[in-house]
Amino acid sequence: MQAGPVIATRGLSKDYGSGRGLVELDLEVGQGEVFGLLGPNGAGKSTMLRLLLDLIKPTAGSARVLGLDSISDSLEVRGRVGFLPGDLALYPKLTGGGVLEYFTQLRGGVDRRVRDALVERFDAVLDRPIRQLSAGNRQKLGLVQAFMHEPELLILDEPIAGLDPLVQRSFHSLLSEVRAQGRTVLLSSHTLSEVERVTDRLAILRNGRLVVVDSVENLRRVAVQRLEIEFAAPVDPAEFRALPGVVDAAAVDATVTVSFEGSADPVVKVAASHYVRAVRPQDGDLEDIFLRYYRTDTT
């Protein structure tokens, strides 16, 4: 059982010299948490994950994983962590079974029953060469190898990339089981819908910097919301733009899409002064949340 945080970074920085990387990241992830790292490509998510596994060296700062130093104790850290890299690549000439057997031997101490149960759970293809497998089928193998030794910490970079909805559901239920067992998951994504379903807390990164760490609920509360309102006849979107909290309003034919912060009351009241055929709330996506934090950041 891990007494302190499972992951703790202090001023963790990586300078690639091209403006991208990671800047003085202070972050803690507690035991039993499913923690999401959110940000667009190039935000520093993969850089952070690679630093934790000593695949790259920090320019400054330090990281402790499972109470161990990420560099000097790297071997032990890697023995206790399961990792799924983003943009997973495997040996193209080996079969799925061959790849899993190789990683089983390389890891050592893997309970083959656990591995085989994961293969069955994800319906992983074992008898065909990797080069013939779809991205989704390769990703299944990636997930099996990450989970097969029942690690204390899972570091997953874009884990559901390429997975079909059924397998995504299997993956989400597996994450719930892992959390219930008190194990910890750090996963990265550029899709809010992926992380909001499974994470307890999430961090948003932008240009290598930590923008915010909070629960999904709190972030949703401050996120820009969108309503798509279909009227019986075209309505001037300027009516909405003048309302408090409205960030944007645009019309296409008789449909107006309004983006706003805070309460929906003024928007709904203005809409109600016209004949409304339908109201469709749009899921807040990453850009909406970023919009909120970009604005906070720049003012």
Add this chain to the structure above:
Amino acid sequence: MSRPVTQLTLRLRLPSTMSAAVGLIAVMAAVGALFPAVGHSIGKLHVPKSVGNLLGGGDYGTVTGWFRSEIAIIYAPLVIGALAITGASAATAGEEEDRILALVLAYPIRRSRLIIAKAAAIAAVVLIIALAVWIGLILGVALAGGGITIWHITALAVQLAFFGLAIGALAITLAAATGRRSLATGVAAGVAVLGWLINSFAPLVSVLSWLKYVSLFYYYTGHDPLTRGIDLPSLVVLGLVTFLLMAIAIRSIERRDLRA
């Protein structure tokens, strides 16, 4: 060393290695079978000294000279060098460029152990080729009517194996230091070809003759193993070069970032 890494690396290199080995044996048998028909006439050819040096003396009139020129100087080192260099580059920098190493090194294996395990697989490739040269020469010499003892054939195969190990270690070092497959392949191949040219031409210019000592090729064949047997000092030099290069390779990959 990690046995799974060595086994997999060797398994992935085995098809090309075995094809090359079978091809080598077949070519050497054909070269041997050709000698009785052409040896007498081709042996009378007068080859300029510079060209003769490039071809291991250009003495085509004897079985030893024939195999030295046809196999020992060009074909055997070319095949062993090509397989050692491409194998070493693909197994290290190639896997890094293909992003496979990012997953492998997230497992509990030290980078030093990984490199040593890869090097062991490349060493096995080199030994298979050296063995094929040994078998091919025995067969070829027999078909040529004899003229080289097993001991001298063994000497050539041993010198060749050490040469292959050193060239493979050079490619691994370049790959470990840079993570770039094309650079490792290109530079190691360039060094091998340059070494062959230096070893051939340096002795022709007295003030430059010392240059031959910087050529790995010189330590492989400068002593003429087909007539003089194994040259222990040359093997020591090639062994030390291999050891030193591997130490540099390990140090290089331990200290740098894995490429994204």
